[in-house]
Amino acid sequence: MGLLIAALLVTYALPFPLVSGFMESYGRVKEILRLMEKENDAINCHAVFNFDPDFFGGHGMKCDETYYRPNETTVSCCGMQVYRDTYWEYLRASSEMREKLHLMVIFAVWVFLTSLAFGYALVDAAVGLAGDGEKEILKSIKAGLKALPALVAAELLTFVFVLIALVLLAIPIAIFGPFGSFIAGILATPAFAFVVPAYYFTGNVGVVGEIWRVARANPGGYFTLGLGLSIVDVFLILQYEYYMGALTLLLLLFLGAVRYVINSLGALWVYVETIPEEEIEGEI
DSSP: OOHHHHHHIIIITHHHHHHHHHHHHHHHHHHHHHHHHHHHHHHHHHHHHSHHHHHHTTTOOOOOTTTOOSSSSSEEETEEEEEHHHHHHHHHHHHHHHTTTTHHHHHHHHHHHHHHHHHHHHHHHHHHHTTOOOOOOOHHHHHHHHHHHHHHHHHHHHHHHHHHHHHHHHHHHHHHHHHHHHHHHHHHHHHHHHHHHHHHHHHSSSHHHHHHHHHOHHHHHHHHHHHHHHHHHHHHHHHHHHTTTTTHHHHHHHHHHHHIIIIIIIIHHHHHHHHHHHHHHHHH
């Protein structure tokens, strides 16, 4: 638990002031886009209705009046018809967001690296507790930092193979429409989660074979892990769209904790369940 708290503080709480401004701007842009969609619907609806009010009114057609402002100038933006003042507000918010984008890139890289290091540390601590019943937090963290370069290389190699697999499955996934991206997440996220335990037990950077073995021998565990990670990722994405100040940080810590547990300890459990018992005894 202490290691998990340290992971959350370092991964999310420490760099949060760096990206809070970007998250606020991003949330504002998404809010304006939602307003633009409503204005577009109202403008187009009234354009059709006003073409023949008697005919359309007689057939029960009604338009939303909340977002309709007659006699105000409209412009085209993002494939929509919106009011000019909303458009200018969108441009200002987008400009502010772009100015802070580099901070979000730094944050994303930081989360990627620290998640790998602390994910390895959590796996190391869990294996140690399962073995002799004790493990020092600092030793596990040092082990994670030491393994970080190899873990990054393993993640990049896994990314290449996952990308190839998704390209080959692009047409079947596309059949499901918007739900297809969720299916792609279920297929892809477990592969990246298994990088840490696979490297921990094998010591090899090329862990694709191990990941494929787990997916083939334990598909139930593989896809259950993918479903859990995909659901958490959906909520992580949503909370970026609705910036709520300090509450956003609390939600980020909560969702980050859930993801850490599933991504490291959950992946470890599924991986170990798939390893022959004699190999497990040899490692522990």
